[in-house]
Each structure stands twice: as C-alpha cells, then as structure tokens.
Amino acid sequence: MKPAQGHWEHFNPVRVVAGAGTLAQLPRLLPESGSILLVTTPGFTRRGVTGRVLELLGHAAGRQVVVSDSITPNPELDDLDAMAHGHASLAPCAVVALGGGSAIDAGKVLAAILGSPEPRPLHRTFREGATARWNRHIPMVAVPTTAGTGSEATPFATVWDPRTHRKYSVSGESVYPHAAILDPELTLDLGEDHTLFPALDTVSHALESLWNVHATPMSEALALQALRLSVDNLPRVLADGGDLPARAGMQQASYLAGQAISTTRTALAHSISYPLTLHHGMPHGLACSFTLPALLRKFGPRLGTDGERQALLQRVGALLGQLRLHDKVSRFATAEQVLARLPQMFTPERAGNFLFEADVESLLRESLEARG
Structure with missing residues (x-):
C-alpha cells in the first residue's frame, strides 16, 4: 500500500503538555475565574485523585469547580443527556475530563452539548434524526489516566445506546480537546x-490507520511510531507496572x-468490535484487537515492501x-456467541x-482458534 501522493491534509489543534x-x-491551561466542570469516575474520587485536582484548581480566586464523578465505562446516551441537563445552570467556562477513554469521551460530549x-x-x-449542533465555545482539557484510546487527540467521542443497541459518534472539529496533559504518573x-x-x-488504532483508504504520509508516520513505541514499551509495563x-x-x-x-478513522477491526462490546460487555480494546493477528498474517505483507x-x-x-487474545475473548463470549454477531x-x-x-467469517474463525 502506498500513501497518498497527491492532496492530503493534517489538522490537530490539541495543545499537549507531557511528562511526569x-x-x-493543569491550572495554567484553564481560565483563572469562572465555573469549571470536572468530569471523572467514582474510582478516582475514592482514590483521592479528584481531591488532588480540586486542590490544584482551588487556588485561583473566583474559580468554582463542580465535580461530576458518575461516569461509567462506555458512557450512555441517556446518562449524558441527563448530566448536561443537570449542569445546565452552571454555564462552565471549561470542562476537565480526568480518567480513561470513557471519562474523556464523556467530557468531550458534555463540552459539546452544554448550553x-x-x-x-x-x-x-441520534434517535430522532435532528441536525447535530455541537457547541464550539467551551474549552475542554483531557487528562488521560490510561494509555490507549487516544481520545485526547481526536475529534470524536463515542456514545453508547443500550436502548437501541447502537453506538454513535459525536464528531467534528469542535469536539477536539483544547489541551491534554499526559502525565505517566497517573x-x-x-x-x-x-x-x-x-x-x-x-x-x-495504529494498524487500522495503516490499512485504511484514507491513509496519508502523516498518518502513516504517526501510526508507525505508535507501533514502535508499543512493541518497545508494552512488554515492559506488563512486566513492571512501575516502569x-x-x-x-x-x-x-x-x-x-x-x-x-x-485523519483516517478506524476500519474493519473496529467495525467487528462494536456488537461484542454492546451485547457481551467485552472491553473495547480487546474487542477491536483480537482479530489483528489474523489480519496481519493475511494483509501485513501487502502494507508495503519496505x-x-x-x-x-x-x-x-x-x-x-504471545498475548493469546483468543483466550481473553472467551472470558466474555464463546466462539459461537461471537460468530452469531456476524x-x-x-x-x-x-x-x-x-x-x-x-x-469476515473466516477471519473470526481464525481469530478464535488457538494459533492466536
């Protein structure tokens, strides 16, 4: 596969502050006064991380921080609508999302629909087909506490709807975070x-952007470096979480x-994943990756001769x-259940x-076999 040689674009407005x-x-990335909505999960409040953020933000006179810590994995449509309605009178000048991909997606959605x-x-x-109108005026700062979704860098956020058994995307340039903090200590x-x-x-994400009809020289360079970093560092963090x-x-x-x-959006592996998460509670990262070994065996050699x-x-x-993903899939669904979602x-x-x-059926069957 050759990257696009003609017209291509790259745009990413997210300011990133990275390092231990x-x-x-965080305070310097936010307005010095006004109301701030802090979106996080109950776990971070229990572990005291929410308190640390409140302490950081509490020194500016005139700044009010309101905590919304009811975010659950795979944020649901009705819950997010209710949260936006509940905070409508707050009129925040910024939203801070602290947590994994679900918390950051929730923060992005709330920043887009508040007001x-x-x-x-x-x-x-999404249910009645009205024209989407996402708010462009509330800045949002993402503070990821996991390393995986990349939601701090994307212009879309996932909303899950168990009522209709569908997954939706709130997307557009207005959905990009204003800034992101990548602190590995978290x-x-x-x-x-x-x-x-x-x-x-x-x-x-990296592989899906490589075998993608929308790939560009920039997206390929980003994806390949992401893969290098992953193969170098994932075995290390699995062996020693304190590395x-x-x-x-x-x-x-x-x-x-x-x-x-x-730039590219995702592709086939993600398409396969959604019903497995919706119906079987399979973690998204597992659901969108267990087919990757089979995809790589079949299509990897066609991704360029370099x-x-x-x-x-x-x-x-x-x-x-080595990770034996098929074994991990069986914790959430049998092979028959996976194939039934085809x-x-x-x-x-x-x-x-x-x-x-x-x-896809052959791909699934191969992915669910013991060869990995």
Whole structure:
C-alpha cells in the first residue's frame, strides 16, 4: 500500500503538555475565574485523585469547580443527556475530563452539548434524526489516566445506546480537546487488564490507520511510531507496572495513534468490535484487537515492501500472538456467541475504510482458534 501522493491534509489543534508531574500544569491551561466542570469516575474520587485536582484548581480566586464523578465505562446516551441537563445552570467556562477513554469521551460530549437549547440533544440528534449542533465555545482539557484510546487527540467521542443497541459518534472539529496533559504518573496504579486492554486499542488504532483508504504520509508516520513505541514499551509495563519511562512511552503511543485515526478513522477491526462490546460487555480494546493477528498474517505483507516496516509489523504480530487474545475473548463470549454477531459487524463508516477485501467469517474463525 502506498500513501497518498497527491492532496492530503493534517489538522490537530490539541495543545499537549507531557511528562511526569505535568498534572501540576493543569491550572495554567484553564481560565483563572469562572465555573469549571470536572468530569471523572467514582474510582478516582475514592482514590483521592479528584481531591488532588480540586486542590490544584482551588487556588485561583473566583474559580468554582463542580465535580461530576458518575461516569461509567462506555458512557450512555441517556446518562449524558441527563448530566448536561443537570449542569445546565452552571454555564462552565471549561470542562476537565480526568480518567480513561470513557471519562474523556464523556467530557468531550458534555463540552459539546452544554448550553444546547435542546433539553435532550443526544436523544434528538441520534434517535430522532435532528441536525447535530455541537457547541464550539467551551474549552475542554483531557487528562488521560490510561494509555490507549487516544481520545485526547481526536475529534470524536463515542456514545453508547443500550436502548437501541447502537453506538454513535459525536464528531467534528469542535469536539477536539483544547489541551491534554499526559502525565505517566497517573497510570502507575493500573492493573494488568486496565494496562493491557487500552494498550491493545492503541495498537489497533495504529494498524487500522495503516490499512485504511484514507491513509496519508502523516498518518502513516504517526501510526508507525505508535507501533514502535508499543512493541518497545508494552512488554515492559506488563512486566513492571512501575516502569515510569515505559508508561510514558505507552502514553505517547496512544496519543500518536489517536492523531493518526483523527485523519483516517478506524476500519474493519473496529467495525467487528462494536456488537461484542454492546451485547457481551467485552472491553473495547480487546474487542477491536483480537482479530489483528489474523489480519496481519493475511494483509501485513501487502502494507508495503519496505523491510523496516515489515520487520516492525512482524514484531507487532509476534507480540499480539504471545498475548493469546483468543483466550481473553472467551472470558466474555464463546466462539459461537461471537460468530452469531456476524450480521451486526459491518458498520459501513468503519468497515468501508478497510483497504482490502476480507472474508469476515473466516477471519473470526481464525481469530478464535488457538494459533492466536
């Protein structure tokens, strides 16, 4: 596959502050006065991280911080509409999202719909077909505490709707965060699953942007560097969760892969994943990565003849094989249950980005076998 040689574009307006201890830089990224909505999860409040952020932000006179810490994995449409309605009178001058991809997506969505004249803007847009009108005026700062989704670098956020068993995307340039803080110290306490599954999402983003009809020279460069960082650092963080440089490397990989899919969007592996998360609760990072070894075996050799690139792809395939993803899939769904979701796995706006033609049923069967 050759990158686009003619017209191509790259745009990413997110200001990034990265490095150990950079959470302390959060106040300077925000207005000195006014109301700030801090979006996070109950776990971060219990562990005291929310309190640390409140302490950081509490020194500016005239600044009010309101905490919304009810975010759950895979934020749901009705919950987000209700949160926006509940905070309508706050009129925040900024939103801060602290947490993994779900918290950051929730923060991006809330920044986009707060102040909407519609009482239930997501319901109106996605269930009733109203024209999407996302707010461009509330800056949002992403503080990821996992390394995987790259949501801090993308112009879209995922909204899940269990009522209709569908997944929607709030997207557009107005959905980009204003800024992001990549502080690897915030990832040091992650357990194995919360380290591995988001990291698999990073690898999936990078590969999905390579075998993509929208690939550009810039997206390819970003994706390849994300893969290099992943194969170098993921084994290290799995072996030693306290390896701070490796944690930082995985945060960088996540951010770079996020930039790559900002241009290309994702492709077939993500299309396959959505019904598995919706119906079986399979973590997104696992659901969008267990097919990658089979995809790499079949299509990796067609992603260019450059020897260095092919060697990197082989390293990625070997790492994924060692992780025995098919065993992890069986924790959430049997092979029969996965195959039964086949009719729901073709999402045109994702599967249609895939550069090659694939037999999805054969791909699934191979991915669920013991060869990895």
